[in-house]
Amino acid sequence: ETGVTQTPRHLVMGMTNKKSLKCEQHLGHNAMYWYKQSAKKPLELMFVYNFKEQTENNSVPSRFSPECPNSSHLFLHLHTLQPEDSALYLCASSPQLSNQPQHFGDGTRLSIL
Amino acid sequence: AQKITQTQPGMFVQEKEAVTLDCTYDTSDPSYGLFWYKQPSSGEMIFLIYQGSYDQQNATEGRYSLNFQKARKSANLVISASQLGDSAMYFCAMRDNQGGKLIFGQGTELSVKP
Numbered sequence: 376e377t378g379v380t381q382t383p384r385h386l387v388m389g390m391t392n393k394k395s396l397k398c399e400q401h402l403g404h405n406a407m408y409w410y411k412q413s414a415k416k417p418l419e420l421m422f423v424y425n426f427k428e429q430t431e432n433n434s435v436p437s438r439f440s441p442e443c444p445n446s447s448h449l450f451l452h453l454h455t456l457q458p459e460d461s462a463l464y465l466c467a468s469s470p471q472l473s474n475q476p477q478h479f480g481d482g483t484r485l486s487i488l
Numbered sequence: 489a490q491k492i493t494q495t496q497p498g499m500f501v502q503e504k505e506a507v508t509l510d511c512t513y514d515t516s517d518p519s520y521g522l523f524w525y526k527q528p529s530s531g532e533m534i535f536l537i538y539q540g541s542y543d544q545q546n547a548t549e550g551r552y553s554l555n556f557q558k559a560r561k562s563a564n565l566v567i568s569a570s571q572l573g574d575s576a577m578y579f580c581a582m583r584d585n586q587g588g589k590l591i592f593g594q595g596t597e598l599s600v601k602p
Contacts, residue, residue: 408590417492417579417592418533431589463531474521474540474583477590479533 378402381466381480388456389488396451396483398466406472407449409441412463412482424449425472453485461487490515492582494593501570502601508555509565509596511580520582522563523590524554527577536578539563570600 379400388394400407409421423431424443438460440452449466463484467477491514501507513522524536539547539554547554555564567574580593 417594418581418590420589423589433589465531465533467533474538476523476535476538478535479525482531482533484531 378478379466379468379480381464381483383483384481385484385486387486387488388453390456390458392456393452393454395453396464396466396485398449398451398480400447400449400466400468400478400480402468402470402478404468404470404478405446406469407443407446408467408469408477409449409451410465410467412465413459414462418465421451423472430472456485456487458487461485490517490520490582490591492580492591492593494580494596496596497594498597498599500599500601501567503572504569506566506568507570507598509567509578509580509598511563511565511593513561513563513580513582515561515582522554522556523581523583524552524563524565525579525581525592526574527579527595529576533579537565567598572600572602574598575600 382397407424410418412418420433421435422441427443442450463482465482466480469475469477493512520541522539526534537549537552539556551568553566577595579595581590583590
């Protein structure tokens with residue numbers, strides 16, 4: 376079983392839809408992250424959670440709403456997205472907010488029609 | 489502000505040969521960590537190797553080694569004996585020891601030729 380699992384792997388939605396991305400980690404980590412990867416651009420950090428508390432919001436538009444009910448699960452709720460939001464969304468986790476490698480999921484490839 | 493620069497958008501290497509992927513960084517923090525990740529076409533980010541700013545020796549993990557030159561602020565990844573499965577995007581990243589965010593470079597697309 377992979378350490379960090381993301382569902383769905385692919386998602387196509389209209390601009391008026393509401394959907395959620397799910398991330399689950401089985402590594403016993405306490406920190407979880409959402410990243411956005413647009414084509415030909417480096418990964419951009421969106422949100423950081425540590426022990427279920429949000430510690431960083433990297434100026435992300437409010438149409439992206441994260442939720443972390445416990446240290447093992449992280450959600451990204453999506454509503455009224457724009458075409459430029461089409462990207463690969465990657466979830467990651469690490470033992471703590473420190474200089475330890477982050478372990479990534481396979482990502483959700485999101486397309487906005 | 490912290491910054492990571494990868495100047496090689498694409499690289500080609502012959503199978504079984506070694507290849508070096510360049511990474512330079514900029515930070516005013518004395519304590520930081522440097523990471524390399526591999527991203528195959530399927531999308532997942534795979535952690536390869538880590539180098540701490542105070543580590544005296546260059547990090548090695550199997551066929552991967554990190555050529556860390558602190559004074560030049562470079563952290564190049566060396567892949568020895570390239571394999572076809574090494575074809576992927578490679579990202580260099582940096583993080584400060586205060587738990588700051590991971591900053592990624594633009595990536596280098598490596599193609600291994602048979």
